[in-house]
Amino acid sequence: MEIPATGPGSRSRPRPTWSELPGAVRSGIEHVLGAPVAEAVSVPLGLTPGLASRVRLADGRRAFLKAAGVHRGPSDVEKLRREARVLDALGPDTPAPRLLGFYDDGRWAALACTDVDGRPPVLPWTADELERVLEALTTCAAATTPAPLGEPRFVTDWAADLTGWRHLASNPAAAEAARAAFPDHDFDLERFARLEAGWSVRADGDTLLHGDLRADNILLTEERVWFVDWPSACVGAPWLDLVFLLPGVAASAPAFDVAEIVRTHPLTRDVAPATITATVAALAGFLVTVGLEPAPWYAPEVRAFQLAEARAALRWLDGLI
Missing domain, CATH: 3.30.200.20 (Phosphorylase Kinase; domain 1)
Structure with missing residues (x-):
């Protein structure tokens, strides 16, 4: 039935x-x-x-x-x-x-x-549920290091996707569309492209990452936090899942200081600021470009979600540079 x-x-x-x-x-x-x-x-x-x-x-x-x-x-x-x-x-x-x-x-x-009898985090994110998820990320990274699989590597899986600013810098029509979609941001494409190019320098590692962490891939029960839907899992630096989660958090709840979370969280507090800046630049470029693509037929709402994340990532990037 x-x-x-x-x-x-x-x-x-x-x-x-x-x-x-x-x-x-x-x-x-x-x-x-x-x-x-x-x-x-x-x-x-x-x-x-x-x-x-x-x-x-x-x-x-x-x-x-x-x-x-x-x-x-x-x-x-x-x-x-x-x-x-x-x-x-x-x-x-x-x-x-x-x-x-x-x-x-x-x-x-x-x-x-396993059928997890849980629910996604409440949106907008709340402080207590975000704290639970951030703690669970530390637990998850410890449990998946060393990675039980050797492939695929994060730096390989994401190599083509994290070139958004370089694509816009070499494509005037696409750049014009991006500027029209984000009128509150003055895109310095050449500078962003240079920043973006450095994202992979410290991205390799020996942790099996979820690779696609967002609110609808998280389930909360009374006892624990579960991360579900793992087809994008790949091997890389242990802090990447946290950084890639945060634009979605900031898009939902702009009051959260994602830069402060990165400065204090165990997975990211020892990562060089230049590495974080390069990664946020690359992530923002990806979200800007993918958010302007036609939506897939089975998920017409996804582009609006990605554009909201892009705006949050751009605000984060503005605070870093």
Whole structure:
């Protein structure tokens, strides 16, 4: 039985449901899980087009299930394969779901993991919940160092994305569009491009990073903080997840002093200020450029979110230079 998601936060483009998966795929998933699916509840949040459901099995066990087919894009299937490898490698002290099973027939893939009965942080962020998440980031970095996987490397995965200012500096039409979208900011493209180019100098490391940390990839329970959705995990310096999380925090709650968080947090307080400035510059350039791209059909709201993050990152950068 599939129960559709309703109410605030439901997606304008609904995900496929359990009953809409091909029969052979459903049977294969149930074989991997060792029991039939008795109930599935679609989850509305997220920025991927595949199935995402909380399921109850006939034997009473629960799981969180994600599935995707190559007909919607081979990259979504590959992301599930990558996430399965990551979850299988994470140690028990990592605040992440455990892998319960994986199905892959070449055209469809499905991942089942721990069903965390939690909720995302309240938006705008509150001080107490942000403090919990910041503490959990320290715990997570300790649990994933040394990294249980050697690849992919953060500096390789992000090499093409973190060139936004250099792209704008060499593309007058794109630069004009960016200036029009951010009229309150005077872009010094050549200076920003030089700053951005230094982001990777200290970005390598031996920590398995989440790689895509934002509020909708965090779940809070009474007991702990969980980081979920790990397909973007990569190996790099332990402080990167924190820096990449903060524009979203500042976009939601501008009163938080993200620069002060970086100066005092255990993961970033010993990182050279020039390294932080270069990384924030690169992140701001990425958010500016990606925020102006056409929205994917399955997540029309994502560009507005990224543009809000871009404004927060630009404010942060202004305070650093």
